[in-house]
Structure formats: C-alpha cells, structure tokens
Amino acid sequence: MFHTTFTDFLNQHFEQHNLSGSLKETLNAIVAACVQISAKTRQGALSGVLGEAGSGNIQGEAQKKLDVIANQILIDALRQTPTVAGIASEEEDNFVETNEHGEYLVLFDPLDGSSNIDVNISVGTIFSVLKKQSSGSLKTDDFLQNGRNQLAAGYVLYGVQTQLVFTAKHGVFGFTLNDQNQFILTKDNFMLSETTAEFAINMSNQRHWESPMQSYIAELLAGIDGVRGKNYNMRWVASMVAEVHRILTRGGVFSYPFDKRDPAKPGKLRLMYEANPMSLLIEQAGGLSSNAKQNILDIQPTGLHQRVAVILGAKEEVERVNQLHA
Numbered sequence: 001m002f003h004t005t006f007t008d009f010l011n012q013h014f015e016q017h018n019l020s021g022s023l024k025e026t027l028n029a030i031v032a033a034c035v036q037i038s039a040k041t042r043q044g045a046l047s048g049v050l051g052e053a054g055s056g057n058i059q060g061e062a063q064k065k066l067d068v069i070a071n072q073i074l075i076d077a078l079r080q081t082p083t084v085a086g087i088a089s090e091e092e093d094n095f096v097e098t099n100e101h102g103e104y105l106v107l108f109d110p111l112d113g114s115s116n117i118d119v120n121i122s123v124g125t126i127f128s129v130l131k132k133q134s135s136g137s138l139k140t141d142d143f144l145q146n147g148r149n150q151l152a153a154g155y156v157l158y159g160v161q162t163q164l165v166f167t168a169k170h171g172v173f174g175f176t177l178n179d180q181n182q183f184i185l186t187k188d189n190f191m192l193s194e195t196t197a198e199f200a201i202n203m204s205n206q207r208h209w210e211s212p213m214q215s216y217i218a219e220l221l222a223g224i225d226g227v228r229g230k231n232y233n234m235r236w237v238a239s240m241v242a243e244v245h246r247i248l249t250r251g252g253v254f255s256y257p258f259d260k261r262d263p264a265k266p267g268k269l270r271l272m273y274e275a276n277p278m279s280l281l282i283e284q285a286g287g288l289s290s291n292a293k294q295n296i297l298d299i300q301p302t303g304l305h306q307r308v309a310v311i312l313g314a315k316e317e318v319e320r321v322n323q324l325h326a
C-alpha cells in the first residue's frame, strides 16, 4: 500500500511546486545523514554510544556521546554536499563553512531531547534550511534570518518507528523508515485541529512562570469547572520532537514558556534549531506558534544560540495564551 520513497516524493513534489533541484539535493543529504543517526541510536549500548561524552556545548550543557556522534555525522555529510555553504548546530560554538560555492545554510539540533537517550525514550534530529543571501565568505549574520525565510524544515523522530516529517512550505508530509533504510511516504499532509483538550508543559517549573502563564495553566487544570468549560489531559515526554509529532498526529498544545530561573535566558529552547523549524511545520499544518507575544516566525534573530519562549499547536490555545499576555 505504501511505496513512495522520500526521493521519489521529492522529485514529484519539487517539480509540482517548481522548487529548486539544489534544495532537493540538500534535503536528500540531510535525510541520508539521519538514516545513519537512526542506525546508531538503535544499537544503543551494543555500539558503545550511550552515556556522557565528557564535554560541554556552548550553552554549558553536558554532551552525550550520541549528541557528538550525530553532530559529526551531519557535518561530514553536509561537507560532501556541494549545495551547502555552511551549517550551524546546537552543538557547535560557531557556524562551520562547508562549501565555498554552496547556496544553502543548514541549521540543526543533531539530537534533541538527549536526556532521554540513556533511558530509551524517543529523541530526534531537527533541521532547517535557509538560502545564503550574500556572496563572499560566510558570516554569522548570514544565518540570522527570521523563520519565515526558511525554505524547508523538518525532523526525524527516533522512536518506536523512525519517522521523517518535512515541509518545503507546500504542506507537511510524513515518512516511515523501512527495513531497507528507505523513508516511505506514510502520511500525506498533516492537518492540525484548531481546538484541543491536551497540553504539554513541564509542570515542575510552575513556580518560576510569570503570572499570565500561571493563569493559563490554571484555566486548563480547572477543567469543566473553570472558564474553559472542558477537561484537559496532560503529556510531557521532555523530547520536543516526540511532543510535536504527537501534536501533529492527534492535536494539542506544547509550551516551554519564559521562566524566572535565569534572567539571561528568555526560555529554554533555541530559536534557530528548535523553535523556528517546529513553528514552520506547525503553521504549515494549520496551527500557530508564539513566544506569548509575537509569532515565532517573525522574530528577528540576534544570535545563533538565542533562546526563546515557545507555545505552539492548536490555534485556539495559542491565541488564548497571547490574549492573557497582551
């Protein structure tokens, strides 16, 4: 029943929407690297990839061995892809220039949710593609484009199944990795309901939230007895890829809000590697994303590793959060 490979799908989709062949080449390279990462995550302890790498990234977070391995797989693959001018990674201090004549910039979180690796819970790779706007040698500024400039974005979820979800701004499509290491089209166009009765947030941070967020979650917890007039269910995987995948599949709203723990960090998640690509997918599927005040895709980035508050998913919920913060 399912037989269309990712490569065949891209050929047809890119022709239908008149998209560039070099963007297609770039996406094929990213996805091929993710197939290698999937193989590593599947082996776990058997290939010695679990545990700490003994290093830290620029954000002061301890790196897992698989964070480092996944990062290197992507960088090596994209260095060999002539269409890619440079990459920026959550695990690299600075961008890496890859090909002098490349047209595209690829941004990624090589293994998001990596605190889940050692306990065998879903993790994922998140990626985003921008066009290099200026000529000459690459600068950080070349990467600092707002989310609307993304040409394509997606993730690969290493879960019960390995799944790829991707958009080139003409819908959101899902693929499942078969036993021959091919991604096969299994979901033609995700569409997100505007309403939901399921939310995702790390409740242990509640005391650090600002009051509008306190009010919002209180409304949901009040259920049928409160102003929202219905009961809500809650989920928290602590893997954004798994969370966004659940929302695309059965609806919901996800939030990692601003909190007062560290005034230097306006949120935990990163704009360029997590918030922007996920926001593009959610918007393409008919949902909405916000930092509680502004659409995430309209934020003008100021730094590669910038953090941002994130609320995304069902339109009605994201609009309610915005309203409470107005």
Ligand code: AHM
Pocket (backbone or CB within 6 Å): 061, 090, 109, 111, 112, 113, 114, 115, 202, 238, 239, 240, 241, 256, 268, 269
């Ligand atoms: P990471 O990029 O270091 O893995 O952190 C991002 C992850 C997200 O996938 C997830 O939504 C969040 O961190 C979970 O954070 P917490 O452990 O604070 O609940």
Ligand code: MG
Pocket (backbone or CB within 6 Å): 090, 109, 111, 112, 113, 274
């Ligand atoms: Mg991450």
